[in-house]
Amino acid sequence: MTNAKTFELRQPLAASLLALLSLTAAGSALAATDVVLAIGGQPETLDPYNTNTTLTTAVTKSFYQGLFEFDKDLKVRNVLAESYAISKDGLTYTFKLREGVKFHDGTPFNAEAVKATLDRVTNPDNKLARYNQFNRITKVEVVSPYSVRITLKEPFGPFINSLAHASAAMMSPTALKKYGNQDIAFHPVGTGPFTFEEWKQTDFVKVKKFDGYWKKGYPKVDSITWKPVLENNTRAAMLQTGETDFAYPLPYEQAATLESNAKLKVTSGPSIIVRYISFNTLQKPFDNLKVRQAINYAINKEALAKVAFGGYAVPAEGVVPQGVLYAHKMPAWPYDPAKARQLLKDAGYPNGFESVLWGAYTTTTSQKTIQFVQQQLAQVGIKLSVQALEPGQRTEWVQTAPDAKTAKVRMYYAGWSSSTGEADWALRPLLATEAWPPKLNNTAYYSNAVVDGAIAKALTSTNDKEKAQLYREAQEQIMKDLPWAPLVTEKNLYATSKRLSGVFVMPDGNINADEISVAE
Template identity: 80%
Template structure:
């Protein structure tokens, strides 16, 4: 089942697993959160944790449809510049501070202040002014029309933080979350766990259904799976694809595989030889068998990428996948002056077993056409220093780069602009190909300001077709989300973008 987006209202060392308390589920993730400030992260699993404590004006449901949360409704001016929001009354933050228009203003002005250097600044920098009309009404005026604005507000990063807590903690709010969500913050033992307790004053009647929630980062694939088997965890995501069958045979577990909007790709640094030659980039696309990659690295829980933006993202434009044709790849390399191939490096943005399998497969495929690559899976610190914050594009060390992305706002802008526009070169955003095409930039910019769905779809389609032609990437696969829960757990859903909705979490007695 493909989910469509529409705007709408290792080995486990423990021999004996400790018993789980009836109302205290443990949810295991593949990575640890780097912060508990939702405005200062680009990591989806980090915002999955912060959603325990925080809510925004809107949210996405499991089908990536926008739903009202702290905003009950909104109106848009005919020129697409002014949004007026009616806020939910009677909601309080965990510290007792009322949620109102001043809270909205304080949060948005914080992220808009460039001196704060928050990671999500570019998501909101089209806002010109925020005006508190009344305690329950806020008017936001944009610098220019911005079609995905409501989707941006539905993103998990657009959370409402208590203004009193912001004033008290300042930058340390990253360690002291205070929101309106179903759980209050208890403790964060970095590298070990984040725990929240039931918020008795939560505005949604009947929630939360458990006394506490604990998130545990467990980087090793096999250990996450083992914790499910032994009963030490109630939920684990992501799961190693190669263990899906074995886990599915355990009657105490429920294993779920769902289509996602997470695309995996290989970017090529176009500022450096030989990747400045389009024939070399095309050759790399022809050299990789995406069907085989899906089977080898993802155990079949992936499909070849059919274009730049995965299906399920609004305004995705499906295209034919690059065919596997090593003879064509060798011909193009010869035409480009690399008849004997060349040597280069291939980095992975991840250290997971799946990523290791993927880059090893790509290495073998490229070797068959004469391209010899040295592979390295980057640790988080290396990834940030060597790739994401490389200060000078001309001297950036990245060459071939295996990475992935999901448009967590549910539409094509956030699938294209942060990755393939000229303004997105690191360290600003994530255009690790250092791709620059003025035509594509213009199409993306125009799509942002148009209010016509038909025109927007046409602009994004043209942009995606041009990107595919220029080949700054080798689009590889779109993976499935694979996760599992204990039979006693319900109410936890992995979203198409890899985020997690745990508000309805419940455990059977």
């Protein structure tokens, strides 16, 4: 009797325990959410200070944060900095830092961490790609544990915008000391919502939830797998099969098909991404202005926007896209193949010439673009061999070419977004004399004293009207000299599964996943 009675009393208890365990298991299953984000390029590093690739910094934002960031409209907002004050002479910035934040390795975020991070990038011996973005910093001082003072060599109007750029990430000083300047690229330690877990360089980057994240309630998923998928149609197919919850960029020609899928949401957003071809102006025949003009006349930008971009692009209206502060809108260069042939004849090339066009990317859209340009220029007698470069080739052959005189680049198709939101970073890294590779990305090896002077003066100006006029002068002079063929400004086209929210593509082509969430 006793045993029977005991059994009767414990049965409800056992049932309750089983139910509780079942609910707990179900809750764990729901919480264990991995989101796959398919992107169109491979990160070449996980060091945001040593890349000029927007998609790379989209990945590094998972685990790194800066003092500031941009919102969806490229307006600056505070992150690890709570406030700042500027001296009257515009040389000294004092920042009050957020307290109670820790890096993933347990190191406190404080003024010492800011100093260690910025001292690294401003040391020219470290040879970091972003050195020129921060080289106006002359001194970083710890005022108190949560106050830091930064002194500049000269006034620098876009300084806060530079600190809001995705490259301006705060790094654990403990990790920097442990791994050093080079190996930190493989062992990133930040304050972001996710910690770094694994990087298989051609396959994926995986990050997992940081339980000690300072923003309560975040992140809302357990892990993210960033999946480089170079082929446009494969990214689209992965959306259709549910292998990914997000894909960017999309194959423009498949937008209508994807929109018809009830499980997907397709978004077309504004962008500040300009696609262009630079000419090596130090080398024949591209040292001849008439040749550069001829190539611009020979390319039908309207047709290119339709053929390669599915209509999700417009002909470039100058070298700085609309939406960038101080962009000067100019008429798109007209299509006139007859005038192109005449200019080539006037330049001494009545039968055209042969050359090489490299594409900076291996994506389908990039390959369509360089093939379209190849076909267009063939119609005026210019015979091009084209090659889409792998990331390693791009770095070695173009970005780190040690000597301008022996650089092998001739025509180079690339894209750029001014990720600081203003004209300085749309012009200086690409068209100033100081930006010749390997320092930055002036792959045209273009040099003009008017342009250099206007850019330099605008940097130190605090007068908006003066800055607008200076940047206008620079842009007008560039279009007179034509070191580029500005092609199109594309639209950002991406898709998400309807279960996913909190992920969007910003105008500069970066990806914001701060609010990432999944509805089961």
